[in-house]
Amino acid sequence: MTKNKNNRAIWNTRIKKKTSSIFLRIGNSIDIDKKLYKEDILGSIAHVEMLFKQKIISFQVKNKIIYGLRKIEKEISNNKFEFSKEYEDIHMNIEKRLFKIIGEEAGYLHTARSRNDQVITDFKLWIKTATKEIDNSLNKIIKTILKIAEKNIETIMPGFTHLKNAQAVSLGHYFMAYVEMFIRDKKRFINNMESLNENPLGVSALTGTSFNIDRNYTTKKLGFKNPTNNSIDTVSDRDFVLDYLYSCSVCSMHISKITEELIIWYSDGFGLIKLNDKVLTGSSIMPQKKNPDLLEYLRGKTGSVYGNLFSMLTILKGLPLSYFKDLQDDKEIVFNTHETLNNNLKILDEVLNNIIPNKKKMLDLANEGFITATDLADYLVTNHSMSFRDSYQKTAAIVNYAEKKKKKLQDLTLEELKKIVPKLTKDVLQVFNLKYSINSKKSYGGTSFDNIKKMILKYKKQL
């Protein structure tokens, strides 16, 4: 058995000179990857259980190692563990401590394994848990939005295209659009599970191993579905990291959309919502100000999430097979992204719970900008057998007339309308009613009150 001097890094039998102090300072990752300690210990326990089952190590050695690992886990969770930069990362720190606790038998732990497969195993396990955390946060947001939507099925507002009044919609329908986005986010995260469920453990440094290991056993023990298929690919593959970062980026993009939307609605120009003081901040010089800083914070953070995705893509670009130190940065990037997104989802939930729609302002704004013009055009097609292009022209002429007279469409008299379309009858006037307009959009996915009610019910049942 090789003696392991505990005051030296494990590879110091070959590397004779003390690592340069600058590299010691920058080359270690312990401050970051110590987050993986639980997964690392879990992986190590599964590994030694497999080694024992395969008769590669003895019963006593297995038990001793597991005893030591459990002790280390307690030490770390009780903040009693002394992390050392000299031992570079979480894997070496734990192995070193194991030697201290159980002695030379700790040397059997690293049989048929490398840090290369060890770190990805830990990391995949960690991202699986992180994914579930994000999924829970998304569920919470969706429930909050469903509540807001339910309260605002009959709140009328303008729907915008190009930020110009387009057609009348229900505020409930508007919010339900974000439910769709966050549900797609959930699916995107869950779809990543397929790759996350491939177990890297046992591919060793890059070739696999000459020991008679059982990768299916560790796969089952660690809750993976299958072992990975190619040892060289496995140690270099970080696609699962990109998948996670991309999913976080899309979700952040959705957060940035809703926050931007709310910032606009809260602005003095729009005034479509009020926000509870709880989510507003003041100005150091302008005493009157109440600013939506939290919303701006969320919108801004999307930038760093995208940045992280691009950092990882750039690290991976052109990297030959198989493991390189370049890959070590993947953890900092993912941990930072995860924390940002999960915080942001919590902050967004808080802000959403503190929105007060200004229903009067919404209705007033919906009455601007000839918003029922399309309803009139539809009416002409249905009731006066015109082609849509024909009715479009006639309606445009009516809008031009109203604009010239400085009137809203609903203020035009039947006589005025008849100047442009002589065969019109009194019932045309109903198309200018916003509630009528909204409720006429009964096509699947449209904004009619009934549609929204059904959608809300469907999602409430689903969650």
Ligand code: ARG
């Ligand atoms: N801390 C390392 C990382 O995260 C673990 C793998 C080290 N492997 C190696 N061959 N140096 O990438």
